[in-house]
Amino acid sequence: MSIGIGKLLLELLLLLIGFVLLVKGADFFVDGAASIAKKLKVPELVIGLTIVAMGTSAPEAAVSITGAAKGNADISIGNVIGSNIMNILVILGLAAVIVAIGVAKSTVHIEMPFMIVITVIFIVMGIDGEIGRLDGVILWGLFLLYLCYLFVMTKKSPSEGGSGVKDMPIWKSILFTIGGIVAIVLGSDLAVDAASTIAAAFGMSERFIGLTIVALGTSLPELFTSVTAAKKGSADIAIGNIVGSNVFNILFVIGTSALIIPIHFASNFIVDGIIAVAAAVLLWVCTLPKKRLNRVSGAVMLAGYVGYFVYLLVK
Numbered sequence: 001m002s003i004g005i006g007k008l009l010l011e012l013l014l015l016l017i018g019f020v021l022l023v024k025g026a027d028f029f030v031d032g033a034a035s036i037a038k039k040l041k042v043p044e045l046v047i048g049l050t051i052v053a054m055g056t057s058a059p060e061a062a063v064s065i066t067g068a069a070k071g072n073a074d075i076s077i078g079n080v081i082g083s084n085i086m087n088i089l090v091i092l093g094l095a096a097v098i099v100a101i102g103v104a105k106s107t108v109h110i111e112m113p114f115m116i117v118i119t120v121i122f123i124v125m126g127i128d129g130e131i132g133r134l135d136g137v138i139l140w141g142l143f144l145l146y147l148c149y150l151f152v153m154t155k156k157s158p159s160e161g162g163s164g165v166k167d168m169p170i171w172k173s174i175l176f177t178i179g180g181i182v183a184i185v186l187g188s189d190l191a192v193d194a195a196s197t198i199a200a201a202f203g204m205s206e207r208f209i210g211l212t213i214v215a216l217g218t219s220l221p222e223l224f225t226s227v228t229a230a231k232k233g234s235a236d237i238a239i240g241n242i243v244g245s246n247v248f249n250i251l252f253v254i255g256t257s258a259l260i261i262p263i264h265f266a267s268n269f270i271v272d273g274i275i276a277v278a279a280a281v282l283l284w285v286c287t288l289p290k291k292r293l294n295r296v297s298g299a300v301m302l303a304g305y306v307g308y309f310v311y312l313l314v315k
Contacts, residue, residue: 059219
């Protein structure tokens with residue numbers, strides 16, 4: 001496929017606009033939904049573990065579900081696997097290089113191993129070439145189990161207030177929530193269409209562009225959240241945001257996509273999936289001894305992503 005320079009620039013602009021709508025839509029959705037939850041007396045910790053985590057995963061959800069519905073399965077699967085790899089190796093790697101990050105015991109002993117296990121399950125499901133509706137039901141069952149775990153953890157660690165949630169009038173909260181969802185849907189539609197056109201124009205596979213460009217664009221909320229949290233010394237947010245987002249990406253995003261329409265899982269994604277598992281194991285191994293992610297570990301993670309990117313280029 002060959003397109004003119006004007007058409008290419010337009011597609012690049014549409015891709016950028018799509019990413020902006022995804023990121024800002026997620027921001028508005030989180031602020032609005034969290035404000036509504038606060039007014040309903042939902043503890044802040046519950047808000048953080050559910051609404052905020054789902055909000056930062058909303059771009060991946062919108063892009064992957066839209067991609068699956070449009071038959072762009074490689075972008076759908078590549079976006080989730082690519083985002084999960086990037087979340088760990090790039091985002092946490094960058095955050096750890098900026099400042100060493102402490103990690104909660106529950107994150108090291110329960111949440112990280114759970115993330116590793118569900119990533120393995122996801123890859124095993126795809127070996128037969130498809131993530132079907134039964135797989136979607138299983139992933140959603142695990143998602144509900146994870147939510148139950150979060151609520152149990154919440155009761156053990158009650159909220160200390162609501163300082164982290166914006167307080168706004170109910171009409172504004174509803175407007176932000178609905179407006180955020182609309183922006184996310186429109187942004188995902190623009191991003192998937194533009195990414196597919198650009199990939200075809202340059203002879204790149206949808207797998208490559210899904211694993212890299214689209215994954216980076218949909219990971220921007222996690223990038224801003226985790227790096228900012230690391231600079232402010234909020235370790236639980238920096239690590240928890242990434243681990244929670246990766247879990248949501250697999251269980252909620254892929255699970256929901258598969259329930260809507262079975263997703264083709266190309267054999268090439270097996271290698272990418274193994275790398276996603278390796279990245280999760282690396283994070284766990286680095287934090288297990290001292291419950292910290294130090295600068296050396298961060299540098300190793302960033303180097304690991306450089307190696308993976310080179311592999312994608314030469315593959």
